[in-house]
Amino acid sequence: MTISLRSPLGIAMLVLTALAFGYLLLPILVVVAAPLGDTxxxxxxxxxxxxxxxxxxxxxxRYLTALLVSLRIAVISAIIACALGVSAAYALTRFDFPGRRLLEAVFLSPLILPTLVLAVGLTLFFTRTGLLAGPWKLVAGHVIVCTPYVLRVSLPVLRRFDRSLEEAARNLGASPVAAFFLVVLPVVRPGIVAGTVLAFITSFDEVVLALFLAEPGAPTLPVTIYSAVQLGFEPSVAAVSGLLVLATLGFMLLYHLLGSVGRSRN
Amino acid sequence: MDIEINHLRKTYGSAVAVADLSVKVPQGRMLALLGPSGCGKTTTLRMVAGFIEPTSGSIRAGGSDITRIPAHKRDTGLVFQNYALFPHMSAAENIAFGLRRRGVGRAERDQRVGVMLDKLKLSGLADRLPRQLSGGQQQRVAVARALVINPSILLLDEPFSNLDAKLRESTGLEMSRLQREFGLTSIFVTHDQSEAMSIADTIAVMKDGELQQLDSASEIYEKPANRFVADFIGRANFLPGRITGRNDTHVSIALAAGITVELQASGVAGSPGDDGEVLLRPEAVSVTDAGPANTLKATVEQISYQGSIANLHGTLSDGSAIVASVPPDTLRGLAPGDAMSLVIRANALRWFGRRQQV
Known part of the structure; x- marks a missing residue:
């Protein structure tokens, strides 16, 4: 059904859409614009x-150091989450074994478990066992919450993957491992990249686990911003948020530009 | 390299996919596995390719047992039903894939890919991605990819089912030409009997995991082993009847349609009193003015022209239906409702006793 934008219904929809976008985007504008004030x-x-x-x-x-800490932890967590999530998704879609459904549910459960519960549990665990040191505690925590995102995105992609492609590769002399890396991975790459980016953002943005598990002397950016807001609301904190918004915008523009270049080349 | 399949069996729990299959394909010959879906033909092919492990039995290629050898170490080229081209690689890269896996150097690789591109009329399309190719072109890339590695066995899984009718025939003939040129031993899976008959040397008709008949196309068509094969291959009329007499040379069968026919005794298993059916191919019937013997009275129901022949649908005096494929010029103005006389060629009849029916 198409509705003319000039009809009363069309105008109503236009207004509703504008309001929805305004509701979503104006707060971001406030974040970027507010620190420009001279007060x-x-x-x-x-x-x-x-x-x-x-x-x-x-x-x-402080902010720059924290940004580097955050980036490092997010990159490492995303890479580990990617490897774990894709391997798990591959096993869940390829092999039929007892408890497969249960395992899938367990893998996805951190998505519904409150992060605070996980944070307290992990803190106790690391204190008791003395396992892992430095940034690795936080990386371990972030891998737990990030892996389900990779899994969630890769599962349907791998499920839809045409298995005859893998068999064709085997038939042409590729070992199972070679077939995975030469054929399966390149074909499902967009889905895996999307899952990994999601994992990166989740880790980069995460506050609760970082509060509990980060190294005392090296807080992540969200933790630094959080403490700065608690201590006294300086406009420079808002400026950090504004910078993050601008950086995100820059990345998205770059991504679309590169994406359109890639498309026109094909 | 010849292929020898011995007592091959595959079961999934209590379901039997392939019951007990033994087939030999001599070097350079093409075997068609033919049957309706679920008959076990694809399972058999996948066992030869190494994607499915047999429950029992063995597969030998060139005398050596390959039953437990993993798929990527078998010397087979497989053309998939959906072609299974790698979507992220160009036509040339698809074809070169197997050569890379075998460690063939760049110069030789380029040369061999070029030869295959030429042979399959794909020159100029080397850099296209699969989605930029037509169905027929994709099919040729799939064939080139399977042939370029010089496999000793070529496996084809319904390779023409996604092509339109015209392309299907020319591709089929091209395929069997290439198969002969490369001297490949080949197994070809299809549910289309005309495809199997046109290009295979030997046809294995399968049903419910069991081999029904293993023979040349003409033997299978003219001397089907049972009612299923007769019905599955080509069109068939089955006329109910009863054996009324038997001597050393001939068997007399009284058809329910009112006449008695004489068959060679050697081709009929059964004794007087047995009920059964007589197979009558539509093209073994002709329209005529009432002849002396082997003439059935029928009423015209419908006539459908196919160009070079016309299919004449009629009803016999006992109410059973009959189809005759006749040259259109022999119809002489027959119309639905008319009475007609049909002469049947007695030497083309086959008897299937009731107990024999599968």
């Missing part, structure tokens, strides 16, 4: 116009 506190609309809070955020080494 010592956050105000919107900003009064006066200055870049000093942005400059302060960029010069504050």
């Amino acid at each position: 010592g506190y956050l105000a919107f609309p900003p009064q006066g116009l200055t870049l000093k809070w942005y400059a302060a955020a960029l010069h504050d080494t």
Whole structure:
């Protein structure tokens, strides 16, 4: 059914859509614009116009250090989650073994388990056993919450994968391992990349586990922002958030640009 | 390299996919596994390719047992029903895949891929991705990919089922030409009897995991081993009847349609009093003015023209239906409702006793 945008119904839908987008996007605009104000506190609309809070955020080494910690932990967690999630998804789709459904449910359960419960449990576990040190405690925690995202995205992709492609590779002389890396992986790569990006974002954004498990001297960016907000709301904190929004926007533009280049080449 | 399948069996729990199959394919010959879906033909092919492990029995190629050898170490080229081209590789990369796996160097690889592209009329399409190729072109890439590795055994899984009718015939003939040219021993799975008959040297008709008949196309068509084979291969009329007499040379069978026919005694198992059916191929019937013997009275129900022949559907005096394939010029203005006389060729009849029916 097509509805003319000039009809009353069409205009109503247009207004509703605009309101929905406004509701979703305006807060982000506030985050980016508020630190431009020249006041010592956050105000919107900003009064006066200055870049000093942005400059302060960029010069504050606490944020930069925390950003590097976050990036490092998110990258490592995402890579491990990717390897675990894809392997698990492959096994769950390829082999029929007793308890397969139960295992799938267990793999996906961290998605519904409150992170706080997990954080407390892991803290107790690491304290008691003395296992893992430094950033690896947090990486372990993040891998637990990130793997289900990779699994969730790769499962349907691998399930839809045409198994005759794998058999064709075997028939042409590829060992099972070679067939996986030369044929299965390249074909399902978009799904796996999407899952891994999701895992990266989840780890990068995560606060609760990071509060409990991060190294005392090396908090992640979300933890640093969280503490700064608790101590006193300086506009420079908002500027950090604004920078993150701008960086995300930049990445998305770059991704679309590269994506369209890739498409036109084919 | 010849293939020898011995007492091959595959079961899934209590379900029997292949019951007890023994077939030999001599070097350079093509065997068609023919049957309706679920008859075990594809399972058999996949066991030869190494994708399914047999429950029992053995598969030998060139004298050596390959039953437990993993798929990637078998010397077989397989053309899949859906072609299974790698979507992320160009036509040339698809064809080169098997050569890379075998460690063939770049120069030789390029040369051999080029030869295959030429042979299958794919030159100029080397850099296309599979989705940029038509169905027929994809099929040829799949064939080239299977042939370029010089396999000693070529396996074809319904390779023409996704092509339209015209392309199917020309591709089939091309396929059997290539198979002869490369001297390949070949197993070909199909549910289409005309495909099997046109290109295979030997046909194995299967049903419910059991081999029904293993013979040349003409033997299977003219001397079907049982009613299932007769019905599955070509079109068939089955006329009910009873054996009324038997001597050293001939057997007399009284048809329910009112006449008695004489069959060679050697082709009939059964004794007087046995009930059964007589197989009558539609093309063994002709329209005529009432002849002396072997003439059935029938009423015309419908006539469908097929161009070179016409299929004449009629009803016999006992109410059973009959189909005759006759040259259109012999119809002489017959129309539905008319009475007609049909002469049947007695030497083309086959008897299937009731007990023999499967």
